[in-house]
Amino acid sequence: xxxxxxxxxxxxxxxxxxxxxxxxxxxxxxxxxxxxxxxxxxxxxxxxxxxxxxxxxxxxxxxxxxxxxxxxxxxxxxxxxxxxxxxxxxxxxxxxxxxxxxxxxxxxxxxxxxxxxxxxxxxxxxxxxxxxxxxxxxxxxxxxxxxxxxxxxxxxxxxxxxxxxxxxxxxxxxxxxxxxxxxxxxxxxxxxxxxxxxxxxxxxxxxxxxxxxxxxxxxxxxxxxxxxxxxxxxxxxxxxxxxxxxxxxxxxxxxxxxxxxxxxxxxxxxxxxxxxxxxxxxxxxxxxxxxxxxxxxxxxxxxxxxxxxxxxxxxxxxxxxxxxxxxxxxxxxxxxxxxxxxxxxxxxxxxxxxxxxxxxxxxxxxxxxxxxxxxxxxxxxxxxxxxxxxxxxxxxxxxxxxxxxxxxxx
Numbered sequence: 233x234x235x236x237x238x239x240x241x242x243x244x245x246x247x248x249x250x251x252x253x254x255x256x257x258x259x260x261x262x263x264x265x266x267x268x269x270x271x272x273x274x275x276x277x278x279x280x281x282x283x284x285x286x287x288x289x290x291x292x293x294x295x296x297x298x299x300x301x302x303x304x305x306x307x308x309x310x311x312x313x314x315x316x317x318x319x320x321x322x323x324x325x326x327x328x329x330x331x332x333x334x335x336x337x338x339x340x341x342x343x344x345x346x347x348x349x350x351x352x353x354x355x356x357x358x359x360x361x362x363x364x365x366x367x368x369x370x371x372x373x374x375x376x377x378x379x380x381x382x383x384x385x386x387x388x389x390x391x392x393x394x395x396x397x398x399x400x401x402x403x404x405x406x407x408x409x410x411x412x413x414x415x416x417x418x419x420x421x422x423x424x425x426x427x428x429x430x431x432x433x434x435x436x437x438x439x440x441x442x443x444x445x446x447x448x449x450x451x452x453x454x455x456x457x458x459x460x461x462x463x464x465x466x467x468x469x470x471x472x473x474x475x476x477x478x479x480x481x482x483x484x485x486x487x488x489x490x491x492x493x494x495x496x497x498x499x500x501x502x503x504x505x506x507x508x509x510x511x512x513x514x515x516x517x518x519x520x521x522x523x524x525x526x527x528x529x530x531x532x533x534x535x536x537x538x539x540x541x542x543x544x545x546x547x548x549x550x551x552x553x554x555x556x557x558x559x560x561x562x563x564x565x566x567x568x569x570x571x572x573x574x575x576x577x578x579x580x581x582x583x584x585x586x587x588x589x590x591x592x593x594x595x596x597x598x599x600x601x602x603x604x605x606x607x608x609x610x611x612x613x614x615x616x617x618x619x620x621x622x623x624x625x626x627x628x629x630x631x632x633x634x635x636x637x638x639x640x641x642x
Contacts, residue, residue, distance in 0.1 A: 240343040249434035257414035259334040273320035286588030291389030310623035314540035318463040321544025329451035359405040366399030462545040476545035485606030494612035497579040515564025515639040535598040541627040554602035576636040584628040
């Protein structure tokens with residue numbers, strides 16, 4: 233069975249002359265650097281939600297020791313989350329051709345017999361299965377989430393979070409075992425080394441290994457160029473593979489990207505009108521109810537801040553105007569340092585219709601309950617009658633259609 237060239241368990245079945253230690257090593261080193269950056273930016277992205285602050289911010293319950301790295305998310309610089317998530321998503325898309333090429337280059341090993349020659353070999357094979365399965369799972373769920381196509385069962389957040397830890401454990405084990413050999417292969421071009429990758433009866437070559445690497449690199453460059461534009465207004469039309477590429481929705485001051493429309497969130501015009509809508513603010517000294525006109529009569533401040541989303545898209549700085557969150561805290565008894573804030577939306581379904589903000593976020597003078605954007609009242613899709621805007625916070629924490637704000641330690 234192992235020597236029958238008609239079966240994938242035979243080394244003779246895999247005849248491509250491109251496979252070999254050098255080709256695999258080049259791809260492996262690229263993935264070693266790229267996936268490390270992906271994992272770090274993924275952890276940073278998760279920390280940006282301040283998941284330890286309140287259960288409503290944490291979509292990965294029972295994470296246990298996996299939450300050891302979390303810290304209070306800063307508000308400076310205001311573009312921090314925009315940069316981090318743009319790198320995470322754009323790099324993930326760019327690495328897809330490299331990942332596929334690497335899997336293709338080592339596919340003979342997945343069929344090699346015997347399955348385990350020793351305990352060390354068995355552990356290596358198990359790590360390989362987890363590595364391949366975990367890598368495909370992370371990249372597929374990530375791409376589907378970017379495309380707003382939630383066909384997988386369950387919530388994206390815990391699936392991607394726990395999948396990342398399974399994948400990175402296998403990745404680290406594999407890197408420890410293989411990186412020294414990969415570096416030797418690159419230094420000495422050791423194509424003759426017995427690695428189970430070089431075909432014993434290779435077919436005639438149609439392209440060189442360097443040509444194949446150029447082909448993979450070209451594919452990655454093409455994906456980069458058709459993705460990176462979603463983070464820049466001037467390049468947005470080039471983001472052909474991103475849902476938030478192309479022209480801005482509508483025109484005028486409210487003509488910039490959104491994820492959820494008012495209709496999708498179930499927001500009825502009757503409940504946001506001046507006669508119906510009231511903002512309920514609760515704190516140390518009780519409860520205050522304010523109509524939008526009363527909010528607009530309070531001292532207003534302006535902030536230039538972007539909207540940045542977990543899917544990787546972001547806007548340039550928009551000019552927001554409204555009441556500072558710390559001034560609203562002062563209305564209910566917090567004249568000094570303001571406490572944490574729990575925000576509730578009129579939205580009735582979906583994740584993050586509630587959100588928690590830390591005391592540091594509330595205290596930042598740029599954090600607003602915005603009533604206007606770019607010199608005009610908020611449109612319904614951008615959160616009219618009022619929405620939260622906080623520097624460096626993920627877009628979902630900038631709650632739209634705000635109905636209630638509760639100040640106090642969470």
